Amino acid sequence: MDAGSSHTALYIYEWPAEKDNNTGRVEQTHLCKVKGPGISSYASAPVKAGESLRLCMEEAKQWVPGKRHHQTPLYLGATAGMRLLNMANSSASDKVFQAVEGALQKFPFSYQGAKIISGQDEGAFGWITVNYLDERLKQGLETRGALDLGGASTQISFVSDNYDGSESPSNSVTFRLYGNDYNLYTHSFLCYGKDQSLRMMQAHQSQAGPATVLDPCFHPGYTATKNYSVLYDSPCVSDRKPKDAPDTFTHIGIGDFLQCQAAVKSVFNFTSCKYSRCSFNGVLQPLLQGPYGAFSAYYFVMNFLNLTDTSVPLEDVKEKLKRYCATNWDQIMQQHPEVKLKYLAEYCFSGTYILTLLTEGYNFTSESYSDIKFIKKIKGSDAGWTLGYMLNLTNMIPAEAPDTPLLPHPGYVSVVSVIAVLLFILFIVSLRPLWPRCSKQPQIV
Numbered sequence: 001m002d003a004g005s006s007h008t009a010l011y012i013y014e015w016p017a018e019k020d021n022n023t024g025r026v027e028q029t030h031l032c033k034v035k036g037p038g039i040s041s042y043a044s045a046p047v048k049a050g051e052s053l054r055l056c057m058e059e060a061k062q063w064v065p066g067k068r069h070h071q072t073p074l075y076l077g078a079t080a081g082m083r084l085l086n087m088a089n090s091s092a093s094d095k096v097f098q099a100v101e102g103a104l105q106k107f108p109f110s111y112q113g114a115k116i117i118s119g120q121d122e123g124a125f126g127w128i129t130v131n132y133l134d135e136r137l138k139q140g141l142e143t144r145g146a147l148d149l150g151g152a153s154t155q156i157s158f159v160s161d162n163y164d165g166s167e168s169p170s171n172s173v174t175f176r177l178y179g180n181d182y183n184l185y186t187h188s189f190l191c192y193g194k195d196q197s198l199r200m201m202q203a204h205q206s207q208a209g210p211a212t213v214l215d216p217c218f219h220p221g222y223t224a225t226k227n228y229s230v231l232y233d234s235p236c237v238s239d240r241k242p243k244d245a246p247d248t249f250t251h252i253g254i255g256d257f258l259q260c261q262a263a264v265k266s267v268f269n270f271t272s273c274k275y276s277r278c279s280f281n282g283v284l285q286p287l288l289q290g291p292y293g294a295f296s297a298y299y300f301v302m303n304f305l306n307l308t309d310t311s312v313p314l315e316d317v318k319e320k321l322k323r324y325c326a327t328n329w330d331q332i333m334q335q336h337p338e339v340k341l342k343y344l345a346e347y348c349f350s351g352t353y354i355l356t357l358l359t360e361g362y363n364f365t366s367e368s369y370s371d372i373k374f375i376k377k378i379k380g381s382d383a384g385w386t387l388g389y390m391l392n393l394t395n396m397i398p399a400e401a402p403d404t405p406l407l408p409h410p411g412y413v414s415v416v417s418v419i420a421v422l423l424f425i426l427f428i429v430s431l432r433p434l435w436p437r438c439s440k441q442p443q444i445v
């Protein structure tokens with residue numbers, strides 16, 4: 001179960017894995033999203049959060065055959081949303097865990113405990129998931145980097161010939177999987193998920209505490225009254241709360257992509273780097289290498305904006321986004337009556353943030369942008385850290401390559417058949433002296 005900042009989701013993987021005989025892969029059989037704002041809302045709305053969690057677990061009971069309930073392990077992994085709650089108010093986060101554990105233990109599964117996973121693990125497990133589902137690990141092929149964008153944090157993980165872990169060892173994770181050694185570079189940027197980065201940008205725009213904030217990342221015609229205390233209620237921005245601000249401010253959209261890009265850039269710090277090269281905030285990043293899969297909010301946002309095709313030149317992508325941001329808010333609402341208003345209002349910001357993070361933050365260029373593939377699922381399973389986490393906890397990926405027969409089974413069958421035919425011919429030939437003589441002699445002309 002993934003308990004991030006904005007969503008809590010229950011993933012069910014087949015266990016004990018009756019794996020596909022051909023691929024040996026573990027499949028995700030079901031995903032249940034807990035309705036509402038995720039388990040961190042246990043702190044503010046325990047009854048509502050408890051009820052939606054219970055409904056999701058009831059669904060899990062239906063999916064897992066009854067005779068397997070007791071042997072099915074259940075893990076709860078929490079990510080950046082809970083990391084932030086823990087930083088802001090550790091007793092609130094302890095209470096959330098107690099309440100969730102109490103609720104989960106009422107179910108017949110084998111509950112294995114709850115944990116806030118580290119940003120490094122979140123990045124590494126996302127990378128394992130992508131490469132496991134692609135079967136790149138088993139076959140020892142070139143791996144694919146993983147780009148994950150959540151609500152509260154974002155992760156970048158890849159293998160690079162330029163990185164052996166000696167420079168900034170805290171970014172290194174090593175694995176031995178299927179007989180191959182991997183030295184993975186990974187970094188998780190807390191506060192750089194799309195919700196927290198929006199707060200950081202708005203905090204930058206409103207640091208003087210004005211009553212009106214003109215925002216280039218929201219559509220022209222958009223207007224809303226917002227609360228300063230809500231905006232600054234996160235460790236990502238709390239130290240910047242303006243002293244003499246009124247309670248509320250009027251948030252007004254002006255829909256200007258170029259200004260929005262400049263405002264988004266203000267959340268990154270490019271001033272110092274003590275390593276050979278950095279992404280931002282003084283964090284080492286080796287040279288980008290190989291193909292990348294970008295998932296979670298990368299996909300939600302780029303898919304909505306119809307911008308998942310990375311063979312389209314980056315300049316054209318920006319031009320499209322520029323036009324989208326400049327579109328009037330009334331028109332946007334009319335065109336998308338089915339989309340949640342909060343998401344709809346933020347797509348201009350989110351798209352601009354994604355392009356800025358990729359190009360200015362991680363240094364993707366017009367050429368290497370096409371190495372990125374925006375993905376939601378791989379072969380039916382969600383791209384994300386949960387599958388990698390489960391595979392790790394249940395020791396499902398062997399360190400060594402399994403002992404493979406010299407020939408796969410069908411190969412044996414054909415070799416055995418050929419030998420049998422040869423033996424049979426040899427046997428017939430050895431009986432030659434006993435063959436009846438031919439009555440008709442060949443005629444020599």
Ligand SMILES: O=c1[nH]cnc2c1ncn2[C@@H]1O[C@H](COP(=O)(O)OP(=O)(O)O)[C@@H](O)[C@H]1O
Nearest residue numbers: 004005006007149150151152195296297300343
């Ligand atoms: O359909 C969508 N459109 C736009 N954003 C979405 C959609 N579904 C989820 N999100 C947002 O994407 C981000 C990542 O979602 P995820 O479910 O991975 O949350 P988490 O990493 O915060 O737990 C969150 O900010 C969430 O609000």
